Amino acid sequence: MSEQPTAGMVIIGEEILGGRTQDTNLARLANFLGPIGIAIREVRVVVDEVEEIAAAVNALRTRYTYVFTTGGIGPTHDDVTADGIARAFGVELKERADALAILEAYYAEGDLNAARRRMARIPGDASLIENPVSAAPGFRLENVFTMAGVPKIVDGMLESIRPQLAGGPPLLSVSIRSNALEAEISEGLEALQNEMPDVRFGSYPFARSGRFGTRLVGRTTDADRLAAAEEKIVALLERLGKEYVREDPDAA
Amino acid sequence: MSEQPTAGMVIIGEEILGGRTQDTNLARLANFLGPIGIAIREVRVVVDEVEEIAAAVNALRTRYTYVFTTGGIGPTHDDVTADGIARAFGVELKERADALAILEAYYAEGDLNAARRRMARIPGDASLIENPVSAAPGFRLENVFTMAGVPKIVDGMLESIRPQLAGGPPLLSVSIRSNALEAEISEGLEALQNEMPDVRFGSYPFARSGRFGTRLVGRTTDADRLAAAEEKIVALLERLGKEYVREDPDAA
Numbered sequence: 001m002s003e004q005p006t007a008g009m010v011i012i013g014e015e016i017l018g019g020r021t022q023d024t025n026l027a028r029l030a031n032f033l034g035p036i037g038i039a040i041r042e043v044r045v046v047v048d049e050v051e052e053i054a055a056a057v058n059a060l061r062t063r064y065t066y067v068f069t070t071g072g073i074g075p076t077h078d079d080v081t082a083d084g085i086a087r088a089f090g091v092e093l094k095e096r097a098d099a100l101a102i103l104e105a106y107y108a109e110g111d112l113n114a115a116r117r118r119m120a121r122i123p124g125d126a127s128l129i130e131n132p133v134s135a136a137p138g139f140r141l142e143n144v145f146t147m148a149g150v151p152k153i154v155d156g157m158l159e160s161i162r163p164q165l166a167g168g169p170p171l172l173s174v175s176i177r178s179n180a181l182e183a184e185i186s187e188g189l190e191a192l193q194n195e196m197p198d199v200r201f202g203s204y205p206f207a208r209s210g211r212f213g214t215r216l217v218g219r220t221t222d223a224d225r226l227a228a229a230e231e232k233i234v235a236l237l238e239r240l241g242k243e244y245v246r247e248d249p250d251a252a
Numbered sequence: 253m254s255e256q257p258t259a260g261m262v263i264i265g266e267e268i269l270g271g272r273t274q275d276t277n278l279a280r281l282a283n284f285l286g287p288i289g290i291a292i293r294e295v296r297v298v299v300d301e302v303e304e305i306a307a308a309v310n311a312l313r314t315r316y317t318y319v320f321t322t323g324g325i326g327p328t329h330d331d332v333t334a335d336g337i338a339r340a341f342g343v344e345l346k347e348r349a350d351a352l353a354i355l356e357a358y359y360a361e362g363d364l365n366a367a368r369r370r371m372a373r374i375p376g377d378a379s380l381i382e383n384p385v386s387a388a389p390g391f392r393l394e395n396v397f398t399m400a401g402v403p404k405i406v407d408g409m410l411e412s413i414r415p416q417l418a419g420g421p422p423l424l425s426v427s428i429r430s431n432a433l434e435a436e437i438s439e440g441l442e443a444l445q446n447e448m449p450d451v452r453f454g455s456y457p458f459a460r461s462g463r464f465g466t467r468l469v470g471r472t473t474d475a476d477r478l479a480a481a482e483e484k485i486v487a488l489l490e491r492l493g494k495e496y497v498r499e500d501p502d503a504a
Contacts, residue, residue, distance in 0.1 A: 014452070014454065015454065015456060015469075016278070017278075017282060017291075017292045017293065017294075017295065018282055018286065018291075018292070018423075018471075019278070019279040019280075019281075019282025019283040019286060019292075020469075021456070022276070022279050023275075023278070024274070026268070026269075026271070026275070026297070027271040027274050028271075029271075030269060030270055030271025031271040034270065034271060039269075039270075040269045040270070040271075041269065041299060042269075042296065042297065042298055042299075042304070043269065043295075043296065043297035044294065044295065044296050044297075045278070045294065045295035045296075045297075046294055047293060047294075052294070074434055074457070075434055075435040075438045076434055076437075076438045076441060076442070076454075076455045077438065077441065077442035077445055077453075078445075078453070078454050078455070111435075113435060113436075113438075113439070114438075114439060115434075115435040115436075115438030115439055116435045118438075150457065171270075182326055182327055182328055182367075183327040183363075183365060183367040183368045184365075184367075185328075186327045186328045186329070186365075186366075186367030186370075187365070187366060187367055189328060189329065190328070190329035193329055193330075200266070200330075201329075201330070202266065202267065202328075202330050203328045203330070204267060204273070205326070205402070217267075217272075219270075
């Protein structure tokens with residue numbers, strides 16, 4: 001499945017590291033990129049400090065096709081993501097006329113104060129990412145997309161950049177829920193993995209209404225191989241005399 | 253606040269990177285470490301691959317006082333976290349008698365199959381972390397604590413290692429919810445930050461029942477300074493003619 005473009009993600013925010021706020025943008029981004037055929041391979045969560053942000057972005061932008069950052073582009077003093085991106089690329093950060101024009105059009109006269117003007121600071125010659133929710137733009141520099149942290153704005157910005165992303169074949173998956181314990185299917189699943197190395201098999205134990213079970217998952221970009229994998233998982237469960245349900249993967 | 257020990261975290265699991273599973277262990281660990289006075293400074297989420305796990309652990313274990321990993325220590329072929337830790341430290345991974353004895357005591361005769369025996373593989377001379385939920389132990393090697401991914405087991409293992417963690421002064425915080433917009437308090441908050449550099453101030457916009465507002469937060473390990481910061485936040489909001497509510501920080 002090496003034909004899939006890859007992605008890294010940098011989540012910026014002390015409120016997430018402190019446990020006060022539960023991040024949901026990772027799952028949001030993953031569920032946006034999955035159908036496009038782009039696979040997230042690594043995520044880093046860092047504090048709101050210029051050097052930390054720059055180091056994380058630089059580590060990921062050379063390794064992965066795309067990098068996405070969320071958080072830290074608002075109007076307050078602890079919003080330093082734009083500074084971090086400028087540092088990462090070694091470019092200047094300054095107020096840009098095109099970004100300022102967007103803010104001027106959005107805010108009533110007198111409401112565009114110094115704090116909000118900070119949101120017109122854009123690193124180098126980055127292109128702007130449209131924000132259909134609250135105007136203040138994100139920006140793209142080379143393969144790095146910098147977005148807000150508020151989930152609804154992330155959704156809007158992702159739609160804005162969709163045409164810029166070159167995807168690959170989407171990763172397809174099957175998910176089969178069974179009453180097998182993980183240790184009961186482990187040996188059979190490993191044999192399956194060795195037999196079909198182009199499919200990635202995983203198992204995820206769960207407890208539901210006090211009963212334990214395992215969800216068996218197969219993933220590949222090839223629909224025929226996926227169908228073959230599904231039948232082999234089912235055959236394994238039947239051989240072991242287990243109950244199972246084929247799940248809608250999107251609901252899994 | 254440099255007197256606080258620091259922590260890094262490595263979350264292992266393709267199911268999290270794929271968006272299928274929402275991680276909750278970061279917030280869980282943060283809320284456990286906070287009252288002990290240990291601050292999470294960085295988190296990495298990586299795929300279930302030995303080299304990726306080893307690289308992340310090695311990057312963090314030299315930078316932070318403690319490193320905690322979650323996920324990938326179960327009985328199946330894609331559980332390779334123990335292999336990753338062994339690789340990171342350059343030590344052998346083999347079945348250990350003390351870990352095996354725990355599994356033998358827990359499982360009925362005949363139930364301890366080859367898959368479950370994998371969970372007795374421990375890197376080098378790591379000490380075991382008791383698992384009060386499902387027996388299979390985690391382990392500690394130097395400053396790295398390796399735990400399961402299932403949240404309930406993480407809770408149990410954290411309680412097991414609590415006596416081993418040397419904390420610092422707990423980070424105290426105040427949280428004040430107001431109807432101010434972020435851009436309205438930004439300038440005043442930055443002035444506050446410059447006036448009290450030993451307190452970290454943050455602002456978090458929210459929308460509730462269609463009304464926008466901002467939560468103003470101050471954090472420090474010093475109770476007196478915190479009280480002073482709280483009064484200054486309140487004075488700022490009153491100067492601006494805003495409504496506000498002092499929140500229970502634990503409920504924020």
